[in-house]
Amino acid sequence: MKRSSLFIFAAKGVLFLLSFLLIAACLYGTIWNADIVFFDLLALLLPYLVIANLFSGLLAVILRSRYFLLPVASLLIWFFTLGSFWVLSVAASDESTDDISILSYNVQELEGNYRMTYAEAAPKIMDFVLDQNAKIVCFQEYANTQLTRKKMMAYPYEYHYGHTGNKTYAPMAIYSKYPILAAGSLDFPNSNNNAIFTDLLINKDTLRVYNVHLQSLRFRAGSLKRENSVRLFNRLGKTIRKQKEQVDILLAHTKSSPYPYIICGDFNNTQYSKVYRKLKGDLRDSFLEKGNGLGRTLLFKVLPFRIDYILIDPDFEITSHTNYKVEYSDHYPVRASFRLPEK
Known part of the structure; x- marks a missing residue:
């Protein structure tokens, strides 16, 4: 030949x-x-x-x-x-001051983005969050410190979760300018990851907010070179199976919700995964409707991952979505706003 x-x-x-x-x-x-x-x-x-x-x-x-x-x-x-995976939103943001706004941010326990120390990253993260003035803030991998408590005094209602008995979860928090009627944790088994929720009183309506941190993939650019490919394949496969189990737990919990709900947080998987598609269901992805570009949310130059999401009840009107390019953590924060249906 x-x-x-x-x-x-x-x-x-x-x-x-x-x-x-x-x-x-x-x-x-x-x-x-x-x-x-x-x-x-x-x-x-x-x-x-x-x-x-x-x-x-x-x-x-x-x-x-x-x-x-x-x-x-x-x-x-x-x-x-x-x-x-590329979105071009032709409709301009029509957010108003009466809209419900929510910010989701994995802050890596405020320890910085591998190039920053806690002393450098923590105040920058908290000042950034306050500048956005979202009415609801969901943190993954949070750190409840003297600094964060002082900074977040602008939010009169809060729910933290990270320790229960002998079990420790990656700390999570939901801050709100709306009263919290009830709150709880899903307590994912055999995992340090978790999901929490709050029921918020918004005027005369009640909205449930789920803050989710699915099983972590736990790989960095350097680990791709160092780790044995077979071991990496098996480990990532085990992680995704664990994510699917956690999604099943979360979806079972949503079925018992007496209120409309939104789901936000760090899913640790892409929009093309079964994990995302199953969790999304009939909900609407705020980035796909109001975002622009690739929507990358992970500080990982090799792959433009979008793994942080805000999924909103299909009856709500999404008015804006923003991806912020602030490199204070290993994740970029995302923010969306929406309106409840008129009665």
Whole structure:
């Protein structure tokens, strides 16, 4: 076989493989009722798989090959099933002072973004949060310190959770300018991650707010190079299975809610994962409706992950969404505003 023929054969093989993986990932994320770790992990890399199919299709067009139809078909299937990871919101924000606003932020216990100390990061984080003036603030990996207590005095109502008996969870908190009627914790088993909720009295209505921190993936750019690939695959697969169990616990709890609810927090997975899609259900993703760009929420240069979300009751009107590029933690904060339906 000539070198040119061998190259063409290999190029076709790569093109077929990329198209197959993208189509399979779309089916797995929507109608394929199965749990396969490989495709769960592929969801983390799906934006790159989309880009690879785009370039392979362009190359096939340049080479005038009819095989360009394969990546085109896979990209169309992706776009109409899972949706784009890039959002362009043409509608301007129409938030008013009467709207309900919520800020979600994983603050990494205020220890900074690997380049900052607690003394540097903590006041910057708290000042930033206060500047946004959201009516509800949900913290993941919080730290209840003298500084945070002093800074958050602007919020008259609060609920903290991190320790129960002999069990310690990554601390979480919900601050509110609305009265808290009730609050509680879901206490995820065999995990340091957790979800908490508060029932808030807003005028004459009651709204339940879930603050969620699903099982952590726990990998950094350096660990991808150092860790054995088989061990990394197995560990991430185990983590995603744990996330699915936690989602089932959370969804079971929402079914007993007497009030409409929103879910926000750090899901530790992408919008293409079964974890996100199952948790989202009929709720509306504020970023997809009012956001712009990639919406990256994790300070991780290798992959533009969006793993922090605000999911809102479908009967509410979303009026704004903002991703903030402040590098005080290993996460970027997100904020959304919405209105309750008129009665």
